[in-house]
Amino acid sequence: MTCKQLGGACDKEFHAASFEEIAEQSKMHGMEMFQRGDQAHINAMNEMGELMKTPNAMKDWVENKRKEFNSLPEDK
Numbered sequence: 001m002t003c004k005q006l007g008g009a010c011d012k013e014f015h016a017a018s019f020e021e022i023a024e025q026s027k028m029h030g031m032e033m034f035q036r037g038d039q040a041h042i043n044a045m046n047e048m049g050e051l052m053k054t055p056n057a058m059k060d061w062v063e064n065k066r067k068e069f070n071s072l073p074e075d076k
């Protein structure tokens with residue numbers, strides 16, 4: 001899945017065997033870009049922050065992404 005698909009802002013691809021792993025990779029990448037001051041990623045993180053204020057919205061988002069991840073073919 002790409003950074004964008006995981007709520008980020010670029011087309012960087014992540015590959016992992018499990019959703020937890022890919023979520024972790026995208027989080028690390030997001031934080032790295034945030035520290036570099038990448039505006040697109042900062043905006044994306046702010047949007048995720050808004051989502052996190054509503055626990056159910058966040059949960060739905062994660063579940064949708066998990067389904068998306070699980071529905072992908074072998075090369076995730």
Ligand SMILES: [Zn+2]
Pocket residue numbers: 003004008009010011012029030033041
């Ligand atoms: Zn990115």
